[in-house]
Amino acid sequence: MTNKQQDRLSTDRALKQRARAVIPGGMYGHQSTFQLPSDYPQFFSRGEAGHIWDCDGNEYIDFMSSYGPIILGHRHPKVEEAVAQQLASGDCFNGPSPVIVELAEQLCERVSHAQWSLFAKNGTDATTLCVSIARAYSNKSKILVASNAYHGAAPWCTPVPAGTSDSDRAHLIHYQFNDIPSLEAAIELAGDDLAGILVSAFQHDNVVDQQMPTPAFAQYLRRRCDDLDAALIIDEVRAGLRLHRGASWELLGVQPDLSAWSKAIANGYALAAILGTEKYRKAARSVFSTGSFWFTAASMAAAQATLTLIDSEQVIERISKLGETFRSGLAAQAVSYDIGISQSGPAQMPLILFNDDSRDKKERGNFFCNEAIKLGLYLHPKHNMFFNGGHSEQDIQQALDICDQAFKALKMRYY
Amino acid sequence: MTNKQQDRLSTDRALKQRARAVIPGGMYGHQSTFQLPSDYPQFFSRGEAGHIWDCDGNEYIDFMSSYGPIILGHRHPKVEEAVAQQLASGDCFNGPSPVIVELAEQLCERVSHAQWSLFAKNGTDATTLCVSIARAYSNKSKILVASNAYHGAAPWCTPVPAGTSDSDRAHLIHYQFNDIPSLEAAIELAGDDLAGILVSAFQHDNVVDQQMPTPAFAQYLRRRCDDLDAALIIDEVRAGLRLHRGASWELLGVQPDLSAWSKAIANGYALAAILGTEKYRKAARSVFSTGSFWFTAASMAAAQATLTLIDSEQVIERISKLGETFRSGLAAQAVSYDIGISQSGPAQMPLILFNDDSRDKKERGNFFCNEAIKLGLYLHPKHNMFFNGGHSEQDIQQALDICDQAFKALKMRYY
Numbered sequence: 036m037t038n039k040q041q042d043r044l045s046t047d048r049a050l051k052q053r054a055r056a057v058i059p060g061g062m063y064g065h066q067s068t069f070q071l072p073s074d075y076p077q078f079f080s081r082g083e084a085g086h087i088w089d090c091d092g093n094e095y096i097d098f099m100s101s102y103g104p105i106i107l108g109h110r111h112p113k114v115e116e117a118v119a120q121q122l123a124s125g126d127c128f129n130g131p132s133p134v135i136v137e138l139a140e141q142l143c144e145r146v147s148h149a150q151w152s153l154f155a156k157n158g159t160d161a162t163t164l165c166v167s168i169a170r171a172y173s174n175k176s177k178i179l180v181a182s183n184a185y186h187g188a189a190p191w192c193t194p195v196p197a198g199t200s201d202s203d204r205a206h207l208i209h210y211q212f213n214d215i216p217s218l219e220a221a222i223e224l225a226g227d228d229l230a231g232i233l234v235s236a237f238q239h240d241n242v243v244d245q246q247m248p249t250p251a252f253a254q255y256l257r258r259r260c261d262d263l264d265a266a267l268i269i270d271e272v273r274a275g276l277r278l279h280r281g282a283s284w285e286l287l288g289v290q291p292d293l294s295a296w297s298k299a300i301a302n303g304y305a306l307a308a309i310l311g312t313e314k315y316r317k318a319a320r321s322v323f324s325t326g327s328f329w330f331t332a333a334s335m336a337a338a339q340a341t342l343t344l345i346d347s348e349q350v351i352e353r354i355s356k357l358g359e360t361f362r363s364g365l366a367a368q369a370v371s372y373d374i375g376i377s378q379s380g381p382a383q384m385p386l387i388l389f390n391d392d393s394r395d396k397k398e399r400g401n402f403f404c405n406e407a408i409k410l411g412l413y414l415h416p417k418h419n420m421f422f423n424g425g426h427s428e429q430d431i432q433q434a435l436d437i438c439d440q441a442f443k444a445l446k447m448r449y450y
Numbered sequence: 451m452t453n454k455q456q457d458r459l460s461t462d463r464a465l466k467q468r469a470r471a472v473i474p475g476g477m478y479g480h481q482s483t484f485q486l487p488s489d490y491p492q493f494f495s496r497g498e499a500g501h502i503w504d505c506d507g508n509e510y511i512d513f514m515s516s517y518g519p520i521i522l523g524h525r526h527p528k529v530e531e532a533v534a535q536q537l538a539s540g541d542c543f544n545g546p547s548p549v550i551v552e553l554a555e556q557l558c559e560r561v562s563h564a565q566w567s568l569f570a571k572n573g574t575d576a577t578t579l580c581v582s583i584a585r586a587y588s589n590k591s592k593i594l595v596a597s598n599a600y601h602g603a604a605p606w607c608t609p610v611p612a613g614t615s616d617s618d619r620a621h622l623i624h625y626q627f628n629d630i631p632s633l634e635a636a637i638e639l640a641g642d643d644l645a646g647i648l649v650s651a652f653q654h655d656n657v658v659d660q661q662m663p664t665p666a667f668a669q670y671l672r673r674r675c676d677d678l679d680a681a682l683i684i685d686e687v688r689a690g691l692r693l694h695r696g697a698s699w700e701l702l703g704v705q706p707d708l709s710a711w712s713k714a715i716a717n718g719y720a721l722a723a724i725l726g727t728e729k730y731r732k733a734a735r736s737v738f739s740t741g742s743f744w745f746t747a748a749s750m751a752a753a754q755a756t757l758t759l760i761d762s763e764q765v766i767e768r769i770s771k772l773g774e775t776f777r778s779g780l781a782a783q784a785v786s787y788d789i790g791i792s793q794s795g796p797a798q799m800p801l802i803l804f805n806d807d808s809r810d811k812k813e814r815g816n817f818f819c820n821e822a823i824k825l826g827l828y829l830h831p832k833h834n835m836f837f838n839g840g841h842s843e844q845d846i847q848q849a850l851d852i853c854d855q856a857f858k859a860l861k862m863r864y865y
Contacts, residue, residue, distance in 0.1 A: 050551050057554035059566050059731050064740025066545045078551075079543035087540075090548050101542045104742055109540055122533070125502075125524055127516045127718035128494035129828060130481045133505050136465050136493075139472035151474050156571040156720055157741040167605060167613030176615040188740045189604065190582060195738035198582030200591040205617035272742075298742050303542035305571055305720050305743035316474050323610035325479025325603050326572040327519055327687075327713050328720035413544060 043409075046091045047076045064188070065102060065418075072405035072416065082109030084425030087413065095413040096430050096437075100421035103273055106299035106354075107344050108425015114302045117340040121333040132332035138339050142310060145342060146281040148290040149310035153319060155329050158272035159187030161295035161307040162233070164324050166191070168293055168311065169231030169266035172318035176206040177225035179232040183240045184212070186233060186270050186295075206230075212238040213252045222259065231266035231293070232256060236274035236283035237380065242397065242417045244388065245380030253289040266292040266315065272307075273298060276345055277354065277383050277421065282310075302341040304334035344424075351383070354422040357431050358382030361422075364435040372442045374450060386419040399449055406441035458824075461506045462491045479603070480517060480833075487820035487831065497524030499840030502828065510828040511845050511852075515836035518688055521714035521769075522759050523840015529717045532755040536748040547747035553754050557725060560757060561696040563705040564725035568734060570744050573687035574602030576710035576722040577648070579739050581606070583708055583726065584646030584681035587733035591621040592640035594647040598655045599627070601648060601685050601710075621645075627653040628667045637674065646681035646708070647671060651689035651698035652795065657812065657832045659803065660795030668704040681707040681730065687722075688713060691760055692769065692798050692836065697725075717756040719749035759839075766798070769837040772846050773797030776837075779850040787857045789865060801834040814864055821856035 054077070055061040060069065061077075068077045076089035085108055087097040100106065107114060121134070139152040155161055166178050186192040190203040208224050211217040212234070222229065234256060238246040260267040269291040274283050276299045282291065292315055297307035305328070311319055345351065359382045369376045375390030389399035400416035407414050412434050414420065469492070470476040475484065476492075483492045491504035500523055502512040515521065522529060536549070554567040570576055581593050601607040605618040623639050626632040627649070637644065649671060653661040675682040684706040689698050691714045697706065707730055712722035720743070726734055760766065774797045784791045790805030804814035815831035822829050827849050829835065 046548075050548055053555065054551045057551065057558050057566055059568065059735035062546070063568055063735070064738070064744060066740070066745045068545065077545050078548050079545050080539060080547055082540035082543055087543055089545075097544065099544045101544055102742060104542050109543075115537065118537070119534070122525075122530065124495060125497035127519050128497055128502055128524075129512065129514045129516055130483065130492050130494050130504075131477070132495055133461075133465055133493050136469045136472065140468065143472050151472055153474065153478055156743065157575065159741060160572065163604065169613075170615060171613035176617075188738050189578065191605075193738045195736075197736040197738070198584075198586035198733070200585060200621055202591075202617040202620035205620075206615055303746070305746060305749075318613070320474035320478070321610075321612040323479070323603050323608045323612070325481070326574060327517060328571065329479060330481045331718070331720060334720075 043093060044074070044076055044091055047078055047089060050078050050090060072401045072408070074405050074408050084108040085423060085427065085430045093411070095408070095411050096434050097413050098420045098422065098434065099413055099415055100423040101303060103298035103421050104303040105423045106276060107302045107341060107348065107350060108423050111302055111344065111425070113344055114337050114340045117336040118304065118333045121336040126333045127328065127331045131330035134332050134335045134339065135330065138335045141339060141342055142308060146310055147285050148282060148294065148312050150313045151311055151316050151319060153309040153324055154335065155307040155309065155324065156305050156326055157187070157307055158295065158297035159189045159192070160326070161272060161297055161309050162186045162192065162270055163189055164309045164322065165268045165293040165295045166231065166233065167322045168315055168318045169268060171321050172266065172315055173230045173264065175228045175230040177208055177228045178206060178230055179208050179210055179218070179221045179225065181212040181234060181238065182209045184235050184238070185240065213246055213249050215252060215255055218256070222263065229263055229265045231268050232260060233268045233270060235270045236278065239273055239380060239384070239419050242394070244377050245386045245419060247381070248284070248287065250287050253284055253287045257289045260292070268293045268295070271296045274384065275299060277351065278381055280346060280351060300341065301334045301338040304337040306334040306338055348424055350424040353424060354383040354426070357426050357428065358385060358422050360428070361431050361434060365438055368435070368439055368442050372446050374442060374446065380419055383422045384419050387414070399445060402448060403441045403445050406444045407437050410437040410440060412437040458508060459489070459491055459506055462493055462504060465493050465505060487816045487823070489820050489823050499523040500838060500842065500845045510823070510826050511849050512828050513835040513837065513849065514828055514830055515838040516718060518713035518836050519718040520838045521691060522717045522756060522763065522765060523838050526717055526759065526840070528759060529752050529755045532751040533719065533748045536751040541748045542743065542746045546745035549747050549750045549754065550745065553750045556754060556757055557723060561725055562700050563697060563707070563709065563727050565728045566726055566731050566734060568724040568739055569750065570722040570724065570739065571720050571741055572602070572722055573710065573712035574604045574607070575741065576687060576712055576724050577601045577607065577685055578604055579724045579737065580683045580708040580710045581646065581648065582737045583730055583733045584683060586736050587681065587730055588645045588679065590643045590645040592623055592643045593621060593645055594623050594625055594633070594636045594640065596627040596649060596653065597624045599650050599653070600655065628661055628664050630667060630670055633671070633674070637678065644678055644680045646683050647675060648683045648685060650685045651693065654688055654795060654799070654834050657809070659792050660801045660834060662796070663699070663702065665702045668699055668702045672704045675707070683708045683710070686711045689799065690714060692766065693796055695761060695766060715756065716749045716753040719752040721749040721753055763839055765839040768839060769798040769841070770796070772841050772843065773800060773837050775843070776846050776849060780853055783850070783854055783857050787861050789857060789861065795834055798837045799834050802829070814860060817863060818856045818860050821859045822852050825852040825855060827852040
């Protein structure tokens, strides 16, 4: 590390030192820089449209969008205004504000399968409640989940076994995404105890190429759930509102019974939603679902504004187009440097991996991203990224210029 | 119901009607008015200090404080200022803001047993993580919990069985609060698989008199956890920061290994915290704990301000004194009307029950509270209440005047 780079992150390093004393491991969860390259800052102080600033004041073009929540751009003025207006009268009362009804109506109007809504705070709250509602409806226990899919951090779904016990997953059975024979084998194993099938809107497992669902797979899932009177549950926490204005599988003509939402729903304000069909209403009512802050008004006001703006500002079309521009530019650069890369998933939620990179260490990806972060572009070497409506065409061009320099450095180092 | 009362809640009734279409049962969780008397509004629009306004503009002295989160009073100006200042630069980034370190330091300075902190969004997140950390430390599974204690709404702890399966509670063993023989029996049952003992800061189960822990019970718990190398986990979600500036059992000279916090920690902003001792730091690091909004800055800025103000405004002393004034006044009224009541728990978190009331229906309690709500006082007939620092002595006097009228009506109706 050069002195210049050390200076660049001096506040961050001092904070990391303090954090090590009072936070286990210095930081926890998906926002820990523990597994990121060395020049990534841990702490951030400011966001505006498509840009963020770390605690040392360094500016970055932000292609992570806070791991998904920022869909309109950081601090979209109309969302901030809606929040400020709600906070001016209050947020957390003995009951919800009228906004909960308006937001539930807005979601039911917007999402084809939605005939009711519940609200919570975490994506994990939403996936967990969907599973509970499927079990309450059917009085059965088994839930089929795709191998390696991420559905949250509670003991039943966390990808890390520490602190869990066998009973936490006693009723999960695994299948392979987009693989009908493996799904049939899982259904067979569930026997007459199948409550539901949980599936991500698309396959976005860490550190492997992303996969869209095949129409055949999606339609098969729907048909089999109908046959078996099992709930088709779609986890929209990560993908939701970036592929389609409603539920992502509306693009495939497939409606789930239950869907779990969070992240982008309120442009960064803490909210989750569970949407469901009439058939599951009574079961949804029977499950005890609550939390101290599940009824707070400001994040719901933020969601109302966010949903409206996704449409009026044509955010999905725009981030899709910007994503395609970036993807094409990056592909051309890779060819010109004769470096093999894979770009997978929807263009607005890309994952970039380097061919011949080691599965675990991802040395080339790490090197490339570390060059980019030093030049002012926040990429992620292992996780899918997220474009947002705050990104301009100029941001994309500037990002491509930075990537060109990162390719050049990578070429010299590894090829 | 008279016409006047119907008019009083006309907006609320119209909203409830709309809610029934888009929210299962019309509302869910602890903030549903489903089990409250008929004149309780479901929807609220404004809060200020010790008062709230429903969506029809009716004003109430608020003795529920949003079921706990409001500890300084609604919209305390310094908390609102801290939030607005953070929101002006942003809230949700690719990493936490420096405020996470400052807040963790503040909590570790403040709470005797705390040597590290993790942050989350729900009380349930915090209790669940404490259990996982105890299991990760010990590589054992059994957790002892007090019968009927509320520790959250996840499948392992929800009070309602719908949607859960046996395996969710496979490793829980029950004891009775304040009862050493029942605790020993539970320890015996756990055998060599005991990971931890979970206990509420005081017994605040629904619809039964609240109980403070006896010093002997608290000290015995600590000693047995030491003997068995099991984690003593205190659930501070409801009581935390209303009994003591640090952990509630510091008053008894007993330190837990792990503690779960939420509700009052940020005066209504969504935040939870897990605090623990050095011994459990490595285990805390090993458990994957995360959520999309667990790193957001504004609720942490709110918590910093809230903790400081709890001390500088002597909130615990003040709500305790106001609680005592209300308790004495109410007791004198009960005697004067010759109506038997029990007032249990700490004065700042009182539960009021009527003698000879039916266990399930609580007709007298419901009638009394329904009289009060019509006159502008928000009491709860079954759940403990929460005083906050926004309450004035005048609020307490006015509340007692309303209670006097409610007693009068109750006397005529039932005695």
